[in-house]
Amino acid sequence: MESGSGRVALGMPATGNPDNTVPRPGAGLLDRFGRQATDLRISLTDKCNLRCTYCMPAEGLSWLAKNQVLTAAEITRLVRIGVSRLGVRELRLTGGEPLVRADLVEIISAIRSEHPGLPVSMTTNAVGLAKKAAALKIAGLTRINVSLDSLHPGTFAQLTRRPFLDQVLAGIDAALATGLAPVKVNAVLMRGVNDAEAPDLLEWALSRQIELRFIEQMPLDADHGWTRDGMVTAAQTKALLSTRFELAPDPRRRDGAPAERFEVRRPGDAGLLGTVGIIASVTEPFCADCRRTRITAEGKVMSCLFSREETDLLGLLRATADDAEVADRWRAAMWSKPKAHGMDHTGLDSADYVQPDRSMSAIGG
Ligand SMILES: Nc1nc2c(ncn2[C@@H]2O[C@H](COP(=O)(O)OP(=O)(O)OP(=O)(O)O)[C@@H](O)[C@H]2O)c(=O)[nH]1
Ligand SMILES: C[S@@+](CC[C@H](N)C(=O)[O-])C[C@H]1O[C@@H](n2cnc3c(N)ncnc32)[C@H](O)[C@@H]1O
Ligand code: SF4
Numbered sequence: 001m002e003s004g005s006g007r008v009a010l011g012m013p014a015t016g017n018p019d020n021t022v023p024r025p026g027a028g029l030l031d032r033f034g035r036q037a038t039d040l041r042i043s044l045t046d047k048c049n050l051r052c053t054y055c056m057p058a059e060g061l062s063w064l065a066k067n068q069v070l071t072a073a074e075i076t077r078l079v080r081i082g083v084s085r086l087g088v089r090e091l092r093l094t095g096g097e098p099l100v101r102a103d104l105v106e107i108i109s110a111i112r113s114e115h116p117g118l119p120v121s122m123t124t125n126a127v128g129l130a131k132k133a134a135a136l137k138i139a140g141l142t143r144i145n146v147s148l149d150s151l152h153p154g155t156f157a158q159l160t161r162r163p164f165l166d167q168v169l170a171g172i173d174a175a176l177a178t179g180l181a182p183v184k185v186n187a188v189l190m191r192g193v194n195d196a197e198a199p200d201l202l203e204w205a206l207s208r209q210i211e212l213r214f215i216e217q218m219p220l221d222a223d224h225g226w227t228r229d230g231m232v233t234a235a236q237t238k239a240l241l242s243t244r245f246e247l248a249p250d251p252r253r254r255d256g257a258p259a260e261r262f263e264v265r266r267p268g269d270a271g272l273l274g275t276v277g278i279i280a281s282v283t284e285p286f287c288a289d290c291r292r293t294r295i296t297a298e299g300k301v302m303s304c305l306f307s308r309e310e311t312d313l314l315g316l317l318r319a320t321a322d323d324a325e326v327a328d329r330w331r332a333a334m335w336s337k338p339k340a341h342g343m344d345h346t347g348l349d350s351a352d353y354v355q356p357d358r359s360m361s362a363i364g365g
């Protein structure tokens with residue numbers, strides 16, 4: 001019995017228990033709740049050259065051995081399977097820090113040559129980007145998101161535990177100059193550390209045609225230091241920005257994007273300065289519209305950022321499985337995607353939320 005977009009119910013009405021269904025062979029990356037993942041996020045490495053307090057511990061993590069990590073050819077093959085068999089329509093390269101991968105340009109070139117029209121973006125801390133931006137653009141990277149939490153060297157070093165602010169700013173300038181547009185900047189606000197800087201960060205971004213997004217801190221840090229009271233909420237971020245700007249809902253469709261966008265103006269002035277996004281994963285979750293499928297650096301499918309279940313594809317790839325077998329396993333992994341936040345309900349601050357063993361850097365944010 002079929003129940004709409006690609007589900008087959010096993011011996012019960014389509015309106016029955018959605019757990020009692022399996023994905024239809026040949027369908028895309030559907031889940032039991034009717035969502036279809038079309039946005040693939042691949043982590044290129046678990047390594048990073050920063051140690052952001054909300055992500056990594058000061059001492060780093062025990063990195064994967066080289067032979068545990070997807071090779072360029074394996075990444076290219078997974079993208080091919082995703083696009084040609086599973087309905088993937090956009091690709092994000094992330095990590096860890098994707099720029100630390102020596103073969104990054106080759107990976108992008110290989111993907112681009114097979115998929116001329118695929119949007120390929122990258123989320124990066126921009127350390128070392130200044131030297132590589134032009135090569136990345138030539139290789140076929142479409143656009144870039146840079147993480148930057150502060151414009152003050154001391155605060156930047158406090159948050160990232162590294163003194164690389166100048167490199168990040170140079171990387172952003174290079175991305176703008178190269179046309180890796182739109183350049184988006186992600187800032188996680190941490191109470192008492194950089195939250196007071198929110199209006200200055202927005203001023204800076206508006207003056208450069210950068211789309212700034214403020215991100216609610218999620219409980220995905222290796223140090224397990226997250227608290228609901230300690231995080232800066234979307235409402236608090238809006239209040240901080242309203243001390244200098246007027247925010248109005250952006251009329252453009254959100255289209256499943258994590259960021260809710262606002263038009264930005266000066267009080268009493270109708271002139272539009274630009275937009276700002278707020279990514280409220282904790283207080284205003286967007287799981288019902290989620291279109292994401294993730295693959296970790298060691299080739300495991302994570303159907304949700306907060307999944308505690310992982311499905312290995314690397315073993316299959318290396319056991320010379322054919323593309324159809326890999327696609328089937330990937331499809332099955334996505335079918336059991338949790339409803340929200342790795343559970344059957346939203347609530348990163350709820351009593352039954354269990355933080356995944358992996359930190360954000362080891363998942364692929
Ligand atoms: N809850 C949740 N948060 C996510 C997810 N993906 C990304 N985020 C959050 O959104 C932030 C920004 O992610 P980016 O990698 O810049 O990409 P994006 O904003 O999702 O995508 P674009 O706007 O298309 O560039 C991350 O730092 C996370 O905090 C997700 O699948 N679930
Ligand atoms: C894990 S990083 C990987 C890519 C790259 N290293 C970077 O920082 O952009 C991707 C994004 O996750 C965000 N992030 C990391 N830990 C987070 C947390 N605990 N809560 C919310 N966002 C987090 C970062 O700010 C960054 O924008
Ligand atoms: S957020 Fe990105 S830059 Fe910061 S420690 Fe995590 S992976 Fe590295």
Ligand code: SF4
Nearest residue numbers: 287290304305340341
């Ligand atoms: S928490 Fe999971 S379901 Fe919700 S938006 Fe993120 S990946 Fe999607």
